[in-house]
Amino acid sequence: MKVMAAVKRVVDYNVKVRVKADQSGVDIANVKMSMNPFDEIAIEAATRLKEAGHASEVVAVTCGSMPSTETLRTALAIGADRALHIRTDAELQPLAVAKLLKAAVEREQPQLVILGKQAIDDDAGQTGQLLAALLDWPQATFASAIEIGAGTATVTREVDGGLEVIELQLPAIVTTDLRLNEPRYVTLPSIMKAKKKPIDTVSPSDLGVDPAPRLKTLKVVEPAARTAGVRVADVAALIDKLKNEAKVI
Template sequence: MKVLVPVKRVIDYNVKVRVKPDQTGVDLANVKMSMNPFDEISVEEAVRMKEAGTATEVVIVSIGPKQAQETIRTALAMGGDRGILINTDETVEPLAVAKILAKVIADESPDLVLLGKQAIDDDSNQTGQMLAALLDWPQGTFAYKIEKDGDALTVTREVDGGLQTVKLATPAIVTVDLRLNEPRYASLPNIMKAKKKPIDEKAPGDYGVDISPRLSVVKVTEPPVREAGEKVEDVATLVSKLKSAGAI
């Protein structure tokens, strides 16, 4: 089984995001960038499939600037076999991402596309679903557990009421959630080996996809500052304050 894993270069989740003074977006100058955490989980799951003999090849693909090669190299150091970079400095919205991935999939013919449920920069949570619609492939979103079941996949999903299990015929699209696994750290020897693994570089125009934005950002603002908490002397005072606040 061939697995395709899209990954995205985003601001590291440990970094405190700063809004530009003109409120046109987030300040990316001199900010540490890393692989989207949900995509790390999808890479880890694909590598585990290969180690278990379920998957035969793990292909990493990223859409972004030249620096996204570093993100691909990180995924290759975790166990990916080769990478594809769709090089663009433009902001690519989820629909355009899905259209580009559909073209990549037509070239690569994977049996499974495994991607994070969302990116932590825009939180769109749309690409996997749009990709499944474009390809008319079965999809399993918010995956908590993935198991090979003959020629099909059994995916346990996280839903509001608990867990739901679905069976997907392959080829299929699966988006992963946080509790699927714990991503490994890339070892130094694997990081060195990843530098020798191939990365093909292309452009959106090579696939005939228009990446012109359909949305425009009106304003970006920081969230309001949280008010400081208040200490109380005893339980009776706590209950009294909760009642006056309408919490109980």
């Protein structure tokens, strides 16, 4: 079984992002970038499936500009066998990414595609679901456990009411939640080995996909600063402030 894992280059989760002066977007100049944490979980899950004997090959794929190659190298260091870079400088939105991944799936013919449930830059949480719709494949989102059977994948999902267990017929799409696994620490020998693993590069036009954005960002603003709290003398004063100042009751 071949497994494909999609990864994305995003601003590192430890960085405090700044909005550009013209409010056109987030300033990423001279900012540390890294693999989306949910995608790191996805590539770890794919690697563990191979180590358990359920997968014969793990292919990492990303969409983005030249620096995204660094993210693929990290995926290869974690355990992917080879990588596919769909290189474009266009602003990529979830639908365009899903179309590019669909073309990559048709090219590679994997039996299982694993993605992070969302990217921490836009928090859209749409790509996996859009990809499943475009391919007409079964999907399981927010996975906290994956078990592979004979032509099936049993996935435990985290839902509002607890846990839901569903069985999918392969090929299928799975998006990962935080509790699926803890990604391994990438060692120096793994990084050196990753440099020898192949990365194929294609363009959206090679795949017959137009990645042009369909949505326009009008303005990006920072959230309003929270005001300092106050102490109240008694319950009556608390109720008065909640009713007349905060207007929440």
